[in-house]
Amino acid sequence: MPRPRAQQVSRKDIANSADTMKRLFAYLFRYYGLQFAAVFVCIIISVLANVRGTLFMQTLIDDYVMPMLESENADFTPLLQAILKVAAFYCIGIAAALTYNLIMVYVSQGAQRRFRNELFEHMEKLPISYFDTHKHGDIMSFYTNDIDTMRQMISQSIPQMINASFTVVSVLVSMFILSVPLTAVTLLMVGVMLIVTKNLGGSSAKYFGAQQRDIAALNGNIQEMMNGQKVVKVFCHEEESIAEFKKLNDQLFESADNANKFANILMPANAQIGNISYVLIAVVGGALALSGMTGLTLGKLASFLSFNKSFNMPISQVSQQLNFIVMAMAGAGRIFGLMDEEPEVDDGYVTLVNAKEDNGELIECEERTGVWAWKHYHSQEGTTTYTKLSGRIVFDDVDFSYVPNKPVLHNIVMYAKEGQKIAFVGATGAGKTTITNLINRFYDVSDGKIRFDDINVNKIKKAALRSSLGIVLQDTHLFTGTVADNIRYGKLSATDEEVVAAARLANADGFIRRLPDGYDTMLSGDGANLSQGQRQLLAIARAAIADPPALILDEATSSIDTRTEKIIQDGMDRLMRGRTTFVIAHRLSTIRNSDCIMVLDGGRIIERGSHEELISQGGKYYQLYTGKVVNA
């Protein structure tokens, strides 16, 4: 379990925490209001039972033991009754403690689950731009550190704070009743304890900060050197690496030693101050009891001594919890931050349905017919029209920029007819992938229009638009599950036969069957046990099984060597047949037979035409293709 980091808490943190805390509590009370009320009541009962028990000490000594010592014939019956009464109190206290602890398990785990689920659900709805602009590690830490810290705060800090504050109040009251002077002595020592805690805690936090910094530096070095270990070997650089590591390691040792030292001292220091407080009470109390001036009896002193112990504990607990709560609030703030992110907007209303043609008319149907239609509901007329999906995609003077005023695409005009294969070539950063991002609306155009079968893509429901477009990316991204599961990702209802057929199409069947469990082989860690080429074959199979009317292949075969690519070319050709396909590739063999090749440079289409046309033009394409510089 991640341990909380000690940090210096600033005023601003506390102000932010207060806002977040309000929101968090509003959230918690909405779902768990009743439970919290019950917990509150139970804590009070348990604290009262405890205090009642400590007070019994006084009764025991003053009312039973002392008189019995003096009487000749001791009668133990009243004592037994008193003890049974206290035992009953204790039982109620324990029952209450058990109850609230149990409730808190359900509340904290329930809240954690609720948070986690809502977070995930919301995250899935966020636009691609969110993931492109946030570090994935940061997003991950919402789920790991932040939620977990919050759960710990809910399950431990909240009940402890309630418990501690109530204990402090009730013990303080009891102590006042027992003896005012002794209470003053106790409070004085609490003051000393708080000062020591603040000072030691401050130094500790300072060194913990230094320790965090040194850990980060050392871990950075470890990560870098381990990843480059083979290079280190090849360059015989071992000794230099060791020297550098030693420097960072020693630095960490210094700060870790100091940080731990202060943290270690804090506990015994408080414990011994507590002991001194205890001793003082014993001495002062003893003297007072002896003088008989303040009405302090031996029994009262005994009870007071117990209270003294139980008073110091919650005080140091509260001071420890405060820091932790501020940290948990920072995490909660980050989680709320993600929850507040605008989800992807989808104003589209045109949907995609299966259809069959009947006398030249399209009729919507349930079963898969291989014919799709755009279902277009016109709200003004109240009518529904069906347009056959054919795969015409038109870019009408499209401009696009990720960041305002930094255009990445300029005046893109492009027509893809039904079943055509359109290729994009150009340098890294020329805008190839951006164009495909616009087709499936991962991003929206800044200006101009994109039409799919003459329908503006803005009007098409995103889900419909995306399921009409199969996509194979260079980074394949497989999911934990079996090989078959991963292929089936394209069509959840696919039968085993369909899965095998898709794998055959992508030429993946051969290697899958050689895997230890064939199609049932578990993949984990993004298919870490497969080669990059094999992963791409699976991604192709995954797209094939979806049987989409149009395809986007973004460097889909880049990691497959040319010989293997040639082998799967048949499958790829079969996959592309009859579908409008957009291909991004840097390998000639992949794009040469395209109907039209677009050469992109700096966000503009600078040349277009078939392979032969472009070669004869002797322009940029010719230059890229031959590796020769054209003499201007």
Next chain:
Amino acid sequence: MTCMEQCSDSYGGTMILRLLQEVKEYKKDVFLTPVFMLLEVAMEMIIPLLMASIIDDGVEAGNLRHIFMIGGCMVVCAGIGLFAGIEGGRYGARASTGFARNLRQSMFENIQTFSFANIDKFSQSSLITRLTTDVTNLQNSFQMILRIGTRAPASLIVAMLMSFYISPQLAQIYLWAALILGVVVAFITVRTKKIFEQVFKKYDDLNASVQENVSGIRVVKAFVREDYETQKFHAASNNLYRMFIRAERMLVGMMPIMQGMVYACILLISWFGAKLIVSDHLTTGELMSLLTYCMNILMSLMMLSMIFVMITMSIASAERITEVLSERPTITNPDDPVMEVKDGSVDFSHVDFAYGTHAGGDVLSDIDLHIRSGEMIGIIGSTGSSKTSLVNLISHLYDVKSGSVSVGGIDVKKYDLETLRNEVSVVLQNNVLFSGTIYDNLRWGDKNATDEECRQACKWACADEFIEQFPDGYDTFIEQGGTNVSGGQRQRLCIARALLKKPKVLILDDSTSAVDTTTDAKIRKAFREAIAGTTKIIIAQRVSSVMDADRIIVMDDGKIDGIGTHEELLAANEIYRDVYESQTGAGSGDFDQPGGD
């Protein structure tokens, strides 16, 4: 307890001994920490005893002087306790952080001796975890054992002895209470530990699935699988919720049981104590000390169970660390090493090779190959045809299974490793740059290279053009992993770095894949002219990168399928012809621009 069994068996024993060797210069701290902890416990235990004396001989006897005197003693005790606590904390911190430092240092140093086979065995990410998380776990446990591990049992035993000293009859109650609580706590700990292990596994799985969704969000969205993923996640999350509830419900009992035990002890002591006081076998003060010891005993038991959990959790870390510490490199310097490489000739005679850890067949079989000094050799073949394995044998990064590899006429096994690797320079396929300036990176090749030499190497590697465009030129800072330069730029810097070694054999393992064809050709031209005497071995995917080599080797499935010039192979080798045709005759199949300059 299971720990006892684990620690006492011989494997656990050697593991602990191996780890304890790393204490080194902190022996004093390791020794003193428990000593001071014991002193602190002793002081804490004396205080209640003195307390009894204040009550009985002071208050009840009406002796004010006695109260002050004993009170003074108590303050002194608390003061010594404070001192001991602080010293214990100080030494404990030093012992544990020093131990961690030594562990890290020894692991790191041992890793530096690893051969490629050793590195492959562990994998990089697992080495990182071992050096970071595992060491931290062990550091925390070590400190815990030194401090709480002495404190808790000592406190338990002393408090028990004191109780017996005060009143053997009443102390029996504690003995029973401790026994019962011990059994219950042990039972709960063992039960929950099992559940928690499963829970943490599930928890990791859940986080892994979030990770997948974050990095694969384009796939999720492209396939419109948001709802499907959300459902899947909810199912996993609900499952985890149920498991956590099951585990924590059991733990919830701990505190109330402990509390109940304390209450039960208080009541029993009150009852029997009152009887003993009345019958004059016990004093009021003693009764109060007994009640203080009660808390000590039961708290110590709880502490012990905590340590137990902590130790069992860190056993896995300890094992992983010991594995690294006791790993022996598979390749070491020979006894009487050859310190000079005569020339750049390379000879494979009937070499078979297999990666030791993997079962399955040979990766290379019966390779017989002779390369003359100064030759330029191209190697081509599909993925998995063992091109990389072949060249890695030349600089003795792996050991052959049978046959031999010689450089300059002498078996690579006989060379001093550093000598050999300085003369055989490899640009690895997955090459990395390190954080530092471009100069810093280049000087990995030669520590003493002048600026002029660095620039010259960059010129040959066609890296000068883009470096000079950087505002800081050769002083440009390269981020960790070289993320602020493009793939093609990185590859050229790596080539320049290898050139600075002025090797007799230069090996490029697919090192220009992200460099455009024109620049690629320029680099090869520089090789031919500037380092004519160096043997050059170039692995490539592109035919154009190897076409003009003196000889081209076609690899297929761990065997040499053909050797010859471009023309010879085109005429006689089917695989080569296939590859060539798939990339067409115009000389290039690649549209990547000058590495994204």
